[in-house]
Amino acid sequence: MPSRNQNGNRYGNGNGGVSGWGFGIRRWIQTEAYSSYDNSEAALESVVKIFTVSSSPNYLLPWQNKSQRDTTGSGFVLPGRKIVTNAHVVADHTFVLVRKHGSPTKYRAQVKAVGHECDLALLSVEDDHFWDDVNFLELGDIPLLQQAVAVVGYPQGGDNISVTKGVVSRVEPTQYVHGATQLMAIQIDAAINPGNSGGPAIMGTKVVGVAFQNLSGAENIGYIIPVPVIKHFIEGVEESGKYVGFCSMGLSCQPTENIQLRNHFRMGADMTGILVSKINPLSDAYKILKKDDIILAFDGVPIANDGTVCFRNRERITFDHLVSMKKPNETAIVRVLRDGEEHEFCIALRPLQPLVPVHQFDKLPSYYIFAGLVFVPLTQPYLHEYGEDWYNTSPRRLCERALRELPRKAGEQLVILSQVLMDDVNAGYERLAELQVKKFNRVEIENLKHLCQLVENNTEENVRFDLDDERVIALNYNLAKIATSKILKRHRIPSSMSNDLVDERNSEIGFVNSSTEGLNNI
Template identity: 45%
Template structure:
């Protein structure tokens, strides 16, 4: 309870909600709560409760400062093992940029040795003064380690709340959109004409990032808003600590500008870049929780996403699509990998029944940009035939009028209420041009698109 009739919890606790109910300790009445915002990247959700009875005699939590190592911490929640409230105590073990499993992101995190178990998620962590220093959200499980739990610090919570208050919605933590390599090797620094023991090397720039107009592969970033960046990819933190360079980026908001000091071919220069949330070609989560889909004569099309990969299992998805998901970047905002997920068998689609999880590249000769674009192309088609071109040179052709006549029968037979998801009912707006200057066959990148996939310690996305 943070005041203003609002509550905080973890985003993963309300990810697929249809109705959220909350109750106070010692009260058997459940109250309906409304989810105001979800921060997938920071695993925080903001809720509100309208009932006056729920807020009677409630005092909001007081947020405390970022703790130091060995500071005492108390975690409160309702973990497995019982129904009543649980209180566990420990100390702060580590404070650093941490991988947030739910959002596949990297933000400041507090590691503690107090027990955190399923059910603790979304519960507060307190210091000795009774101030809330963060929100419990995940635990590291391994046969080689124990008592490693993580808390979202109040700095991240405050960023989330400020973002929501500024914009009326949550827009997300920004990124620079570059793959960086540490410069710890002296010969590498000398080769790049870097005189001092600082800087990180730009190895790749996302096409959709503003940095793509500013940075080049081979540039060396030596400062961020006049804060010097070390050759191991860290910056000063508090009085005598160092922390990952990405921490500075996370202190900004989407749309903010940062000034970079870069060395390009031995010349030091300054450049300004706009920071925005990262664009994932294959999203880790689906906005709104409901996937987009389009059914044409029993052919079910949908965008490729990580939840779909998890549901179908990697073997069913196939190596080529998995490689694209792990190694390919979006070439423009709004781009999706559209796949034929399955075929609902009917006389009209004889011969295509066994097709599944194949990327569709073209419709009647036009390149497909995303699922909404495909729906627009089909709706505006006046040709006799609907021609779908898939990867691996496979083609599927349907007779347009025959397909339209069969659609209602197919939907009825399979108990499906609509031929498309509600988001595809909106008018299509083309904001990316025709894209004819882009190659159709995407080349796989030479590095993973997520820090979760990178196996080399010297590389990192920021």
């Protein structure tokens, strides 16, 4: 660890000169980098190459998958026979193998837990021979700015292990591309390329992060997942046996940097905080906080007018980091200014799911087909089927709802008519695709399962679907049921509903086996 003077400068030479400080920093970086590289030699026995066969769902044809593909990534071993890698390395996996450095043998691996929000996964290998001569790594801490790290992994361009080195340039919450979440990340100037994903970033003899993404369009700007996020993921899995997620308060907040805004809400000259704009109805904060509250402090830590809190020396970080590091159902003391008076509230924190899921990895899509009308819940992966520029090419109304609307109650979904499989029974309705389904026979739709139940249990002669934009679909129920069987056979669709709805329907009507009327409609 470099020494510091009172101003925080490393290797200060007493004269306060910039050139002297810069020389010291360069000398320390070189020494630390070579030290990390030498230590990484001993860590090579701890790093593995991961071979994944995956098959992603087809959200436009939700009853089938896309063709399988082969990808590779990196990982490393921790005490307890745990292999850590990125979630995106094993996402939608059907088969996973791992290979140790210097070994020609691949071993079958099992995925024990996946956290797509934090882009981390835990693997295990049951074959005892795999664990012979394996060195277990240990987790360290968050490195300081300008400290050197070595990234070890198997990037594209060759089959053997690779070691690259760089220095820490930034520590702050960053958008995790895979899970589309905002969590702490460390920016380094080492090259992190496809295949590096899941490999350790090593400083000295300990892991300080997991390589997971780079900045497109820039050279040698990579990101690693820091140890606090890794520990939160692993501890949650060990305590509950599964991935538990990262907590949220469910708030949308506005900075209070404008002095007139602060005066309007009667903030004192010594007060700082952020303005509550919107609250998720499913959060515990919804019952306690109100719109226009000013959050002054979180667990005794003052929040600045820009929403940041102190973090190491002169660094600052958004207060969301403090929230995300809480364990599910833990509480926090929140100091609030409301109508000019200060209050303290105890608020329970837990992971919150958006109305429209951001990702659906390792999960088959849900669908329900009736009279050739294909109903699905709206998800962002569905919108991604419109291409890389999905934000501009997908239906505008669905896109806006996916990004902005909040759930009103647990289990709520936006159900849409994704497409119409043409038949005489539905002729003329094909232009109504990509609209939200709001009601069935005047009953408001809660989710896809609810719609399926209403349709399957219908006793009326005619049925009516009310869609967005005041559009209506009306059908004769018996003719529609007969047409459904023909349409499924014509399109070679194995069932009128996805497996999750089949299982739900079986449990409702007391079936023990998995065969249903829908499954027979081939």
